[in-house]
Amino acid sequence: MIAIEQLGKTFQTARGTEHTAIRDISLQVPEGQFMSILGPSGCGKSTLLYIVGGFEQATTGSVKVDGRVINAPGPDRGSVFQEYALFPWKTVLSNVAYGLREQGVPKAQAEEKAMLWLDKVKLKDYAHFYPRELSGGMRQRAAIARTLAYEPAILLMDEPFGALDAHTRLKLQTGLLGLWEQLKNTVLFVTHGVEEAVYLSDRVVVLSGTPGTVREIVDIDLPRPRVRSELLRNSRYQEYVIHLESLLVAEAAA
Numbered sequence: 426m427i428a429i430e431q432l433g434k435t436f437q438t439a440r441g442t443e444h445t446a447i448r449d450i451s452l453q454v455p456e457g458q459f460m461s462i463l464g465p466s467g468c469g470k471s472t473l474l475y476i477v478g479g480f481e482q483a484t485t486g487s488v489k490v491d492g493r494v495i496n497a498p499g500p501d502r503g504s505v506f507q508e509y510a511l512f513p514w515k516t517v518l519s520n521v522a523y524g525l526r527e528q529g530v531p532k533a534q535a536e537e538k539a540m541l542w543l544d545k546v547k548l549k550d551y552a553h554f555y556p557r558e559l560s561g562g563m564r565q566r567a568a569i570a571r572t573l574a575y576e577p578a579i580l581l582m583d584e585p586f587g588a589l590d591a592h593t594r595l596k597l598q599t600g601l602l603g604l605w606e607q608l609k610n611t612v613l614f615v616t617h618g619v620e621e622a623v624y625l626s627d628r629v630v631v632l633s634g635t636p637g638t639v640r641e642i643v644d645i646d647l648p649r650p651r652v653r654s655e656l657l658r659n660s661r662y663q664e665y666v667i668h669l670e671s672l673l674v675a676e677a678a679a
């Protein structure tokens with residue numbers, strides 16, 4: 426369980442001024458929950474995620490994972506960001522094995538497990554390719570496989586599909602959901618996509634303003650496993666999408 430308590434972050438800017446990115450954010454994310462974070466550009470979504478990842482330090486408040494205060498990255502938290510973050514000089518297989526190797530898994534075993542994950546993200550035939558030889562969607566699948574391969578209890582995703590075309594994005598959303606339904610890790614997923622958030626999540630948090638604060642938390646009470654073609658005909662799904670869109674429109678007008 427992730428407990429975010431009265432979290433605030435004020436940056437010292439390069440101009441010598443202070444900039445408060447988020448203020449007084451409190452959230453509880455139960456184990457195994459898929460939570461998305463929506464909000465206007467600049468409201469602090471990435472900042473929040475980076476603090477949970479241990480890449481940034483909070484100015485006020487705290488983040489606890491199972492009661493332990495987080496202030497550094499750890500193997501319990503895996504991240505996938507928009508930039509695919511693959512090592513260009515390593516093959517896809519070595520990239521995916523990398524996270525495991527970092528945890529002391531011997532090379533042969535790490536590569537065996539990496540192959541299993543490449544199979545799960547349908548990249549087995551590309552194991553010996555370099556990242557530059559893959560499409561954007563394939564690189565992002567490789568990045569997801571690299572993170573999931575060491576089975577982090579918590580998965581932090583910052584607009585992981587933001588740079589992809591609509592068709593690839595839909596395919597990767599479905600793929601991610603399939604993997605998550607097997608792993609059931611706790612996910613914090615930052616997105617600008619309302620439909621993406623509703624399709625994937627158990628709960629959606631809408632942040633508002635600058636500094637970012639919690640505007641509303643919406644529980645997504647839709648059955649799983651989720652089948653997109655069925656959801657599109659589900660009136661509750663439509664209502665969630667309209668409600669969240671209208672919150673974002675109100676934010677944009679504020």
Ligand SMILES: Nc1ncnc2c1ncn2[C@@H]1O[C@H](COP(=O)(O)OP(=O)(O)OP(=O)(O)O)[C@@H](O)[C@H]1O
Nearest residue numbers: 436437438444446465466467468469470471472473
């Ligand atoms: N290192 C930094 N130094 C100073 N200000 C920063 C720093 N990182 C982020 N900020 C500021 O904090 C605010 C929140 O940024 P953040 O990237 O968290 O927003 P976001 O909601 O993820 O935005 P977007 O949706 O556009 O990606 C912004 O005003 C940004 O300028």
